[in-house]
Amino acid sequence: MSSLDQQHLDHLDQLEAQSIYILREARVRLKRLGLLWSLGKDSNVLIWLCRKAFLGELPFPVAHLDTGLEFPESYEFRDRYTKEWGLNLIKDECPPIEMTDPTLPPGTRVAARKSLGLAAALEKYQFDGLITGIRRDEQATRAKERIFSPRGLDGSWQAANQPPEFWDQFTIERAPGTHMRVHPLLAWTELDVWRYIQREEIPLVPLYFAKDGKRFRSLGEIGITFPVDSNASTIEEIIEELENTRTPERAGRSMDHEAEDAFERLRTTGYL
């Protein structure tokens, strides 16, 4: 008997297997699937898992909601790995800030452009399922999410009226004209993501690694995303840093903190 046969699954193996299970369910259940690629670490992990789930291919398009405000390193990364991973990339420009809800705080309005871009993409490509890389540990309203999360007609999240979800029986009910969000990374933590990136050697935008005492812990648009103080310039150092930090991951995201309910308002109206 081989030792491999006896070896038990570690935590990352379990998370990977569960995410692959979810992705395969999504493909069976939903006809027109798309994956939202923010160019950040989590959606890179998502693409990586898709390629495993679908035996080396990515059988649906990958959408980057482009605000035109990504860092140059991010655009460079996008163009390189679109080719390398053989992605069917959608990169439509999001509507301008003037189109967003003027009652939202300023940083939140920048993020709200993505909600509008998403609505436009849903309309144009008629997706009935969107796979995104959100995680429960990122933010308190995301912690309340389902793995298969039905959206309303305007893309809205009915946070107070979610369907039951147990024993891997995911809800497949959707009203006509609405789409399903699918969240394969919901059970992962920030540290899990980094350990998996380390194990699988998944490429990343270099902005995550410290330069001159600063690095990006969460990657978003220029102007509303800020680097944190850090000297962690390798994955090993980042993991060590995260094992000891008490600062939340999204501390550098202004839209999370402008008002108590800012992020929830974004989310219930269609944001990730």
Next chain:
Amino acid sequence: MAPAATLAAPRAEAPVLAPRKAQAPYPIVIVGHVDHGKSTLIGRLLHDTDSLPEGRLAELQKVSSQRGLELEWSFLLDALQIERDQGITLDTTRIWFKTAKRPYVIIDAPGHREFLRNMVTGASGADAAVLVTDAERGVSEQTRRHAYLLSLLGVTKVIVAVNKMDLMGHAEAAWQAVKDEVSAYLAKLGMQPLYVIPLSARHGDNITARSQQMGWYQGPTLLEALDLLTPPAGRADATFRMPIQDVYRRGDRRMAVGRIETGRIRLGDKVEIAPTGQPATVASIDTGRGDGEQFARAGQSAAISFIEDAALARGQIIAPAGHMPHLALALRVRAFWLDSEPLLVGSRLTLRLTTAEHAVVVEKFERIVDVENLNDADTQELGQGGIAEIVLRSAAPIAFDPHTDLPITGRAGLARGTRIVGGAVVLGAAENAASVKGPVTAVDSSVDRDAFEARNGHRGGVLWLSGLSGAGKSTLAMGAQRRLFDDGWRVLVLDGDNLRKGLNKDLGFSPAERLENVRRVAEVAKLMAENGSVVLVSLISPTAELRELARSIVGDGFHEVWVKADVNTCAKRDPKGLYAAARDGKIAQFTGVSAPFEAPASPDLVLDTGEFDVATTTELLIAHIRRNLALDQADGHAVGI
């Protein structure tokens, strides 16, 4: 009004060195009746273990005071505006913390009955539960309902927290009363609380720090109790089951993809695919670890291909050869109901058992449980939050395992259309109990069995001849019939091939149809035997399950006869040209070629036609019949052996 919160200093101990390797967080669900203090307990646990992110306590104080409240721990978890404004938990959430021993993920579950679907959603992901009760009010409605749901969800490691001990003067008697009440209820569900801990979440007594007021309590604090929980047992040592999620093609190779729920598999393993029972041999395994994978085990998502050209589809279950799941047209289940519209007899549902979906109808309620006292409820419908034992009937066979054997392939979601409205654990098949439709009363024969037997000079009985096609079953049956008939015996032959031209011509060769074929033949044989005849049944009946079914129907007077010849001998004889056709793929499910034959473990008679000629084996069969069924003319008793 409860006294204002006082914040104890966080535990002063050396910072814990995080393990280098990712460790799975132990999932704990916190359940219990509304207002018994679940959220406060979680807030206190996180605070006292120094687990809150920076700035979180200040944020909490700010949003609490904005609403004119003292520090409101529940806001840690009740992140939605509507939850904060209404002061209730609507939906389940998760929050992480760790002790020196291991990381945990705390699952918060709402306590209102109308949010039971969210409680189930949260609790289904847990390995253990903390059932929070109020020392003053004791066990309440949702305490019981949550406890029952925990037992159905298989979360049987339960720690009971008796909260608000400060309101009861920290008296041991108050704790003892709740302990007795909750233990008695759990015992009826077959559960036993691991610990019953007197505590005060608001004041931090017995959460992480031992209470100064309750010196009488010798057991662990809540945190100590969590660290004492044993990790869940691995599932790799159970019987192999992989429900098929989808079928992918790579080149001209088709692969069944899915997650291995229990057991292990390796290259070359012989499997059967339920419900059809088609046999297959594992040719490749892909779990994403690169080429040349030899093994996979429970918990892994895998893509598996087979040497044979097996018919693969979502909803089938891959099982080891000879260890298929059970098959039934009707199931007895214990169900919980989450929909606002009640469930009635005759309601149509979709049973979602792993990846399989079956259209089922509620045939009857065996009992609806009154959750208050666990007695039978006096009602004909199952309301929201209710629990019942139900018989569900399907038109097509359902492959399942009893949930006590293999929980994952023994449980199912219940859906109305595409909407999930409940869940069920499978207690077993309800085939026999539920198959009688309407008031049917058996009519007694006007001539009793003794009278038949006295006139015939022999007893009635059934000789059930099983064996491969070509083994000689029909030849032996016909030979014995002629000889016994000539001696004045009343003797009949039921031949499988002949019956399939008439009585059973609607049946194919799937396991479910083979089962029905055997059932009909056994019922007919039984009637004939009861009327004094000796019945020679010639039927392949390839599995022990089929032969056991026949034995159970016929009862006394059943003789299992194995007509033994190996497959090569039979194929060489091939009197009907069937082996040749099966090898050419013209016949699917052909026993011995593309479907298995299980050798009888303890037949009443073995006739080895590979070893002995027809004359000899016929004599052996006749001798067995005479010895067991002939009556002594003088006294009407069977002749002794």
